[in-house]
Amino acid sequence: MLRALEIRDLLIIDHLELDFQPGLNVLTGETGAGKSILLDSLGFVLGWRGRAELVRAGAEQGEVIAEFELPEDHPAHAILEEAGLPGGQELILRRINRKDGRKTAWINDRRCSGEVLRTLSETLVELHGQHDDRGLLDPKGHRDLLDQFGGLDGLxxxxxxxxxxxxxxxxxxxxxxxxxxxxxxxxxxxxxxxxxxxxxxxxxxxxxxxxxxxxxxxxxxxxxxxxxxxxxxxxxxxxxxxxxxxxxxxxxxxxxxxxxxxxxxxxxxxxxxxxxxxxxxxxxxxxxxxxxxxxxxxxxxxxxxxxxxxxxxxxxxxxxxxxxxxxxxxxxxxxxxxxxxxxxxxxxxxxxxxxxxxxxxxxxxxxxAATRLDKAVMTELAPLKMERAVFTTQIEADTAGPDGTDAVSFTVATNPGAPSGPLAKIASGGELSRFLLALKVCLTSEDRNTTMIFDEIDRGVGGATADAVGRRLSSLAQGGQILVVTHSPQVAALGAHHWRVEKRVQDEVTLSTVTSLGTDARVDEIARMISGDKITEQARSAAEALLAG
Known part of the structure; x- marks a missing residue:
């Protein structure tokens, strides 16, 4: 579970400290306020490959520190042991990006390579969204996901x-x-x-x-x-x-x-x-x-x-x-x-x-297992206003290997009679988000050790559909931790913890800030999401109604 994230001198962030909580954590803010920068920063400390230029203008180096809490059975312990790195219930990752492009990383104050960070990150964080080529959209992992869903590890x-x-x-x-x-x-x-x-x-x-x-x-x-x-x-x-x-x-x-x-x-x-x-x-x-x-x-x-x-x-x-x-x-x-x-x-x-x-x-x-998964995903799609879509787990003959003779891929058809194809190619932005959410709900086990991040997974949806997305995210967050970047007031209202990302200009320098919102501030933020810059009483009443559930 991600406990804290500290960012210094990256892009338009001079210094931010965030303390995350279990359950559904929502981040909201206007377009361009810096929400994606938070994810870029987290990805940087996890060793993911992202933007080449991260250091804030005028700074010598940028730095990110992420603190995770690990239960005793967390798979990260094995990776740390194999790499000869100190372990324990507290895991602190620190990574520096210098102005000349050189990067240095530490795990629990011990120097490590970016490759070790990336290997470790696979056990710590799952990123889901429109550009998720590391997770559910990658056909290379679909067979393993089906085996996990079907409980086929022994076979x-x-x-x-x-x-x-x-x-x-x-x-x-x-x-x-x-x-x-x-x-x-x-x-x-x-x-x-x-x-x-x-x-x-x-x-x-x-x-x-x-x-x-x-x-x-x-x-x-x-x-x-x-x-x-x-x-x-x-x-x-x-x-x-x-x-x-x-x-x-x-x-x-x-x-x-x-x-x-x-x-x-x-x-x-x-x-x-x-x-x-x-x-x-x-x-x-x-x-x-x-x-x-x-x-x-x-x-x-x-x-x-x-x-x-x-x-x-x-x-x-x-x-x-x-x-x-x-x-x-x-x-x-x-x-x-x-x-x-x-x-x-x-x-x-x-x-x-x-x-x-x-x-x-x-x-x-x-x-x-594919039949059960298809049925489960279709059941999840109905409340997401996609009852006419068709999800199919395709199993085709493949070259024999250690994992059998099957090639597995998840395909969708957005309407009956329409041709089916890979998730990333067939579904539009909003449809893709809902497909990914439905699939993730079905594939997530009760024992969750990773922090799931949904980057604008509610893109392109609103009204009752957005409410359904929010409720599914809230349900998925029970017993775990989810971070969701959202523009939907319905989703934001269902968060257990709420942060607002803002952009301000100080001494002709643009900076991004993140504020943890209390009850009154949440009403104002959700009202802004409903009505825009000018918050009306009607928007405030609607925000209060959303928060009341």
Missing amino acids: VTETRQTWSALSKARRTLRAAEDALKAVQDEEEFLRHAVSELDALDPQPGEEGELDSRRRLMQAAEKVKEDVSRAHVALGYEGAEGAMGDALRWLEGAGGEVGDELDEPLAALGRAMSELGDAVSGVERCMDALDFNPIELEQTEERLFAIRGLARKHNVVPDELGNFAEDLRGKMAALDAGEGEIASLKQAVADADAAYSKKATALSAARKK
Whole structure:
């Protein structure tokens, strides 16, 4: 609910402070007094796109502050939380327009973007009038309005869920088909490569082992003679025999010299053990060097085959085994691909059937809701002196989507037999106003969290029709808040709160002022609306009668 609006230095307003109330708030005044400027100012602080030049002549900047009261369940709280802005029951919007055109906005004293303001404004204010391209006149929103009227939120949610499942099934099928096509395009290569790899069957680490064995065999002839000589030098006829003789001689002498030879004997024993290990190692090397020349040829052939295959597939030799497993996986996918595709196609068909079932049910529910809405609007049009007009909610087949397969639009025919068409194109100014009011009465739920603004919605009507418009506005304002800019005394008289907008010239500067009217002042203002500049007693009596109801 809009609690207060403060405006400084915008157009012909130097400074205004307005405190709005629940119920029906009416703003009246002569043409050009500045009523539309109030709406422009409110639209400015809400981030709406409007006039480019707003700053009052001679001022450095214009400023608007709007204060809203938010109940706990108001949808604005979620927007504030998502934007990381402070919330609470009090919401204060402030926006500045500098002379050079730069704009700055705050929400609860925190800087914010115009986009956040516009998103927030959709939960705070609804503007209805002849130029309302953001609300009831916009066909893009008619389907949502019909769903809201019919209480179809649950069915819409279920339809969206089945559409999501269908979209996911289609994406999965497309991915599988693309993958299968890619595999099919390289089928010949796959089969040849797998056959080649299976025949060779390279093992991890095998290339390194073959390379070491090959190097050893290539060096064998060069080192074999030296290794044999070393074996002789270390063996019984060489170092081993000499050390054995020395050990025996020292052990024999040990009994004569006491413990003087204990340390040399221990060291010689250790040396004999190490010498034994060396001889064993040399013997193993001799065995390794003793190879068949054919083995070298076979080793080189396999080593070159593994390296050649690795170069061919651009992988390191030790990864050939894993590469082969990948290719076998692709072959398995190729072999099983048709069966998988058939299964995925069935999943798409099942998801499509589930979506079609929900979309069909939603279409049927919308048609029933449309019949009820048409009847409700026609009922509202009668007291608005439009009993011969025809309102129709058209439902046509549309491209399938998350919200079903229906395109919804509100159409009217102003007289029986006349062609029907969109609200904004068929109805005249006064007729359009009454259509919008009737439609809004039918579409407004009991739990209203937005402030509704009707900009001269009574344009082009008078007498009993204007009275009917006023009574509908008054009824609609119960439990909520409505601001209406009006030139109709019948509508003004039904307001719970009344402001007069006036234009005055001070020091050759034109300024707009707004005054809250008490009972006597309301009589004068409504009398002026009836008779013009000169207020007659008859006009005053008529005004009093209107206020008395």
